[in-house]
Amino acid sequence: xxxxxxxxxxxxxxxxVTLNLEAKTEDRSEENPSRTTVIVGRNNSGKTSLTELFRxxxxxxxxxxxxxxxxxxxxxxxxxxxxxxQDMEKETDQKVKEEKKKDILNQLPSIKVRLTIQYxxxxxxxxxxxxxxxxxxxxxxxxxxxxxxxxxxxxYFFSEIDNTDIPxxxxxxxxxxxxECYKSSMKAVDPNDESNQKKLESLKPDKLFNGGFIxxxxxxxxxxxxxxxxxxxxxxxxxxxxxxxxxDTKDKDMVRGLExxxxxxxxxxxxxxxxxxxxxxxxxxxxxxxxxxxxxxITDTRLNVExxxxxxxxxxYDSIYGSNLPETYSGMxxxxxxxxxxxxxxxxxxxxxxxxVPCVNLIFIEEPEAHLHPQMQEVFINQLDKICDEFAxxxxxxxxxxxxxxxxxxxxxxxxxxxxxxxxxxxxxxxxSITQIKDLRHGLSNPENNLEKDRGFLHKYMTLTxxxxxxxxxxxxxxxxxxxxxxxxxxxxxxxxxxxxxPLSSQYYSIVEVGGFYAHLFMNLLDFLELPALIITDxxxxxxxxxxxxxxxxxxxxxxxxxxxxxxxNDITPEELIKKSTSEKILSNGIHCIAYxxxxxxxxxxxxxxxxxxxxxxxxxxxxxxxxxxxRAKKIRKKSDFALKYLIEENSWNVPRYIxxxxxxxxxxxxxxxxxxxxxxxxxxxKD
Numbered sequence: 001x002x003x004x005x006x007x008x009x010x011x012x013x014x015x016x017v018t019l020n021l022e023a024k025t026e027d028r029s030e031e032n033p034s035r036t037t038v039i040v041g042r043n044n045s046g047k048t049s050l051t052e053l054f055r056x057x058x059x060x061x062x063x064x065x066x067x068x069x070x071x072x073x074x075x076x077x078x079x080x081x082x083x084x085x086q087d088m089e090k091e092t093d094q095k096v097k098e099e100k101k102k103d104i105l106n107q108l109p110s111i112k113v114r115l116t117i118q119y120x121x122x123x124x125x126x127x128x129x130x131x132x133x134x135x136x137x138x139x140x141x142x143x144x145x146x147x148x149x150x151x152x153x154x155x156y157f158f159s160e161i162d163n164t165d166i167p168x169x170x171x172x173x174x175x176x177x178x179x180e181c182y183k184s185s186m187k188a189v190d191p192n193d194e195s196n197q198k199k200l201e202s203l204k205p206d207k208l209f210n211g212g213f214i215x216x217x218x219x220x221x222x223x224x225x226x227x228x229x230x231x232x233x234x235x236x237x238x239x240x241x242x243x244x245x246x247x248d249t250k251d252k253d254m255v256r257g258l259e260x261x262x263x264x265x266x267x268x269x270x271x272x273x274x275x276x277x278x279x280x281x282x283x284x285x286x287x288x289x290x291x292x293x294x295x296x297x298i299t300d301t302r303l304n305v306e307x308x309x310x311x312x313x314x315x316x317y318d319s320i321y322g323s324n325l326p327e328t329y330s331g332m333x334x335x336x337x338x339x340x341x342x343x344x345x346x347x348x349x350x351x352x353x354x355x356x357v358p359c360v361n362l363i364f365i366e367e368p369e370a371h372l373h374p375q376m377q378e379v380f381i382n383q384l385d386k387i388c389d390e391f392a393x394x395x396x397x398x399x400x401x402x403x404x405x406x407x408x409x410x411x412x413x414x415x416x417x418x419x420x421x422x423x424x425x426x427x428x429x430x431x432x433s434i435t436q437i438k439d440l441r442h443g444l445s446n447p448e449n450n451l452e453k454d455r456g457f458l459h460k461y462m463t464l465t466x467x468x469x470x471x472x473x474x475x476x477x478x479x480x481x482x483x484x485x486x487x488x489x490x491x492x493x494x495x496x497x498x499x500x501x502x503p504l505s506s507q508y509y510s511i512v513e514v515g516g517f518y519a520h521l522f523m524n525l526l527d528f529l530e531l532p533a534l535i536i537t538d539x540x541x542x543x544x545x546x547x548x549x550x551x552x553x554x555x556x557x558x559x560x561x562x563x564x565x566x567x568x569x570n571d572i573t574p575e576e577l578i579k580k581s582t583s584e585k586i587l588s589n590g591i592h593c594i595a596y597x598x599x600x601x602x603x604x605x606x607x608x609x610x611x612x613x614x615x616x617x618x619x620x621x622x623x624x625x626x627x628x629x630x631x632r633a634k635k636i637r638k639k640s641d642f643a644l645k646y647l648i649e650e651n652s653w654n655v656p657r658y659i660x661x662x663x664x665x666x667x668x669x670x671x672x673x674x675x676x677x678x679x680x681x682x683x684x685x686x687k688d
Contacts, residue, residue, distance in 0.1 A: 037422055114144045117141055138191060186205065425529055480639065607656070617653075
């Protein structure tokens with residue numbers, strides 16, 4: 001049994017999104033299906049909104065929201081609903097009035113979450129009351145949780161509002177009324193028949209779910225701060241789960257042994273300390289108030305094993321010299337890992353000790369990369385499954401723990417290590433800003449996206465190079481080490497010309513070195529992610545189809561597969577390429593552009609490589625009488641030395657024209673330039 005899909009409406013950036021979750025089940029075709037869904041995306045793309053929504057649903061007895069929790073695009077609907085209410089108040093026909101009331105309720109925004117749970121042929125537990133279909137072949141059910149206006153509160157919600165001309169005052173009033181008039185409700189929905197619904201009186205989503213949240217440990221204290229037992233406090237929760245587990249007699253005996261020892265301490269305190277404590281307890285007669293008898297206060301000390309573990313037990317580390325080191329003496333990364341491991345075991349113990357097996361075991365892990373160096377981040381994502389299996393084998397008689405993880409991360413090391421199928425890419429549109437979710441599992445399997453054939457190469461490349469495509473606003477794909485070393489320098493030089501209101505230095509762009517023959521393999525992925533990209537590559541002129549290298553002026557073809565694919569022409573000539581305008585180098589989607597060598601001035605010599613183009617762009621690099629830029633470029637054996645010379649030693653040089661033109665386009669392009677049909681949630685999600 002697992003949570004297959006989450007649909008959200010009108011919560012913050014999540015105005016209308018569908019999130020499909022990974023689960024380790026038999027219906028996954030991979031050799032090693034994952035139980036982890038990895039959510040990636042730039043800052044403010046909706047990742048935190050998702051976590052906060054589930055926190056409200058699973059931790060609050062009665063989930064509640066404020067106006068700021070409603071998607072910005074829905075706020076205007078409150079005003080529209082109020083105007084409908086004013087029209088209704090003028091109506092005298094009761095039947096018409098009731099119809100108008102329905103229109104108002106439909107107009108008023110509501111926050112909705114629909115959960116699709118997949119189940120098998122066994123005891124359904126708490127899920128049984130949500131299964132309302134009559135189809136024996138159907139193995140899923142849907143639960144919808146809504147936060148909306150209570151029907152009988154509509155008059156009060158809009159009463160005494162006379163400040164619609166001042167939106168700030170109107171919405172301040174609405175904000176107060178939401179907390180008073182809105183309420184949460186839950187219903188079961190037949191996945192085969194939307195009209196077949198069953199309202200549930202009690203709202204207890206926590207009965208369906210086990211698990212919890214592991215927050216980002218940005219605040220783990222270092223040795224300069226006051227010592228706290230942040231890790232030791234988790235033991236109290238684990239101990240509580242052990243005590244309540246009816247099947248774990250061995251551990252229960254251990255806990256009972258602890259309690260017996262504590263009882264001995266209690267007896268000592270209550271017998272020997274009682275008399276001594278009398279001397280420090282004041283006599284109430286000292287107050288001299290009439291009628292106040294001395295109550296003869298005595299002490300009765302009670303110690304609790306859980307509270308001792310939670311509040312008075314600390315993690316310490318053995319020293320080779322016999323002294324003990326406190327928790328804070330371990331590195332913050334190590335403590336973060338220990339913290340995560342203990343929290344996972346706490347959730348596992350809670351699951352194992354539950355009298356009624358929860359339907360879904362769901363754990364959110366927020367930014368686990370905090371304080372971890374890159375290699376440890378990569379190990380973490382790969383070890384999650386092994387940790388779960390180890391818990392089951394060692395502590396639960398090899399009965400699997402059916403847990404699902406949702407990880408939010410800003411780490412390219414962690415994200416690139418995860419399988420493509422588990423990635424969910426969050427990004428936002430502008431005006432108003434709303435989240436769109438790109439499901440890479442669907443993207444890989446959808447023939448329209450052409451990602452399947454390039455999947456192996458892309459995943460291996462992104463893992464090895466640590467590129468951060470998932471977190472950038474835009475990206476530059478470059479040929480090799482020369483461009484990589486000099487590109488940021490060239491960007492600084494071009495920005496000094498003040499040609500753009502928003503310079504690249506204030507934008508988050510990534511630089512990906514893809515080599516001369518692989519840039520085209522990224523295009524389907526960039527297209528799917530709707531990520532603006534500039535591809536800087538070489539014209540790679542050759543004499544004949546057999547591939548003999550030559551100067552551009554002698555070239556008949558190009559050997560560059562990216563250029564040929566870009567213009568959909570395997571026989572395109574260098575002469576034709578040179579004549580292309582900047583607008584012709586932009587793909588039809590409007591957000592991808594290619595830049596390759598062109599003459600520095602009309603009719604001039606065109607370079608074949610970056611080094612040749614650089615020499616041609618800088619006449620001060622004087623050539624000998626019989627030497628060409630092509631020949632000098634061929635003599636450059638160590639391209640890194642060439643790049644470092646102009647990066648560090650030489651500062652007065654010109655950026656080649658083709659790169660300058662490409663960067664002029666790149667600095668201005670955004671997702672708003674996208675010319676493809678508008679994104680829809682359905683287009684990026686698998687069909688049921």
